[in-house]
Amino acid sequence: MTSREMTITEFMISQQRRFPGATGEFTALLNHMRLACKRIGYLVGRGGSSGATAAAGVEDVRDGTRMTLDLIANDIFLRTTEFGGDLAGMVSGELEDPYPIPADYPRGRYLLCVDPLDGSSNIDVNAPVGSIFSVLRAPGGTEPPAAADFLQPGTEQLGAGYAIYGPTTMLVLTVGRGVHGFTLDRGFGEFVLTHPDMRIPQETCEFAIDASNERFWEPPVKRYVAECLAGKSGERGKDFNMRWIASLVAEVHRILVRGGLFMVPKDKRDPPQTGRLRLLYEANPIAMLIEQAGGAASTGRARVLELTPTGLHQGVPLVLGCKSEVERIERYHLEHDRGLDTVYRSPLFKERSLFIDE
Secondary structure, three states: OOOOOOEHHHHHHHHHOOOOOOOOHHHHHHHHHHHHHHHHHHHHHHHHHHOOOOEEEEEEOOOEEEEHHHHHHHHHHHHHHOOOOOEEEEEEOOOOOOEEOOOOOOOOOEEEEEEEEEOHHHHHHOOOEEEEEEEEEOOOOOOOOOHHHHOOOHHHOOEEEEEEEOOOEEEEEEOOOOOEEEEEEOOOOEEEEEEOOOOOOOOOOEEEOOHHHHHHEOHHHHHHHHHHHHHHHOOOOOOOEEEOOOOHHHHHHHHHHHOOEEEEOOEOOOOOOOOOEEHHHHHHHHHHHHHHOOOEEEOOOOEHHHOOOOOOOOEEOEEEEOHHHHHHHHHHHHHHHOOOOOOOOOHHHHOOOOOOOO
16 A cells, blocks of 8 residues: 555545534444455455355255355345444345344444345356445334335435455445445555546447347347447447356446446246346446446336335346447337337348357
């Protein structure tokens, strides 16, 4: 660390001082999140030597067997934040129901929504993973919250962030006044401000989607991807690169650093997948970060942050990144829903896959 670098603690205090009436509770909560992410990053960095990458043999509340590190990361978030007196309760991607603050700890005025370990299937191949979190105000004050108290639209978020555990550990935060990235200085042992005021470039030639699901995509998504793959000779008049890491945090971090588009769209499989990403603790916090950085986040048909959740683990489609590209995809969905996408109805798109001429 140099004398010019600002630590995350200094940054949070400087932000708090802009509000003379602030009590410091929100700053304290963010500080606890910093510590939780630091602890998880340490375990991820140890890899197989920590013994935390073996299968847990426990069913996930959503979709299958969890890794031991998923459970450990969840426990770290609970234990690091429950005692501080800042939270009324939490929801987690690893828990079916809300987690109440134990009776012997004081309760605060905030709610925490967290995905403790995003992209954990990447651990065994040493690819980036992360943690995602969102902070809401507790409608009942310090009273024990009910599940319905968490079902607030993303526009009500007070702050959001993610940690990415890769070659370096980074914590990226917004409290509604831009997006700032902090890198863990392992020698100094603290996060320092390295990416102030992150902004998504207005133009891009890069997109990310799981192409193995092409057969299930709706026509507007097929139309968009086909145009990108057509390159300079196609309607877009330029070449695009396609990426896929299978980690929301890693995909979003790439977009914040160098631009692009990320899609996990609604698909037509049986039964239909309305969305794999969870609104409360994945899509909403990420959407807040993306919008604060000048981008856009949509389901393809609606702004993500305006959705009112119907359940703690509700899934939604997600299209985010460069604002002009998100708006293009929204337009394609609108044209399709109104029966106006005559271009896509042509044989060029009906009879060809993305990768094989049929």
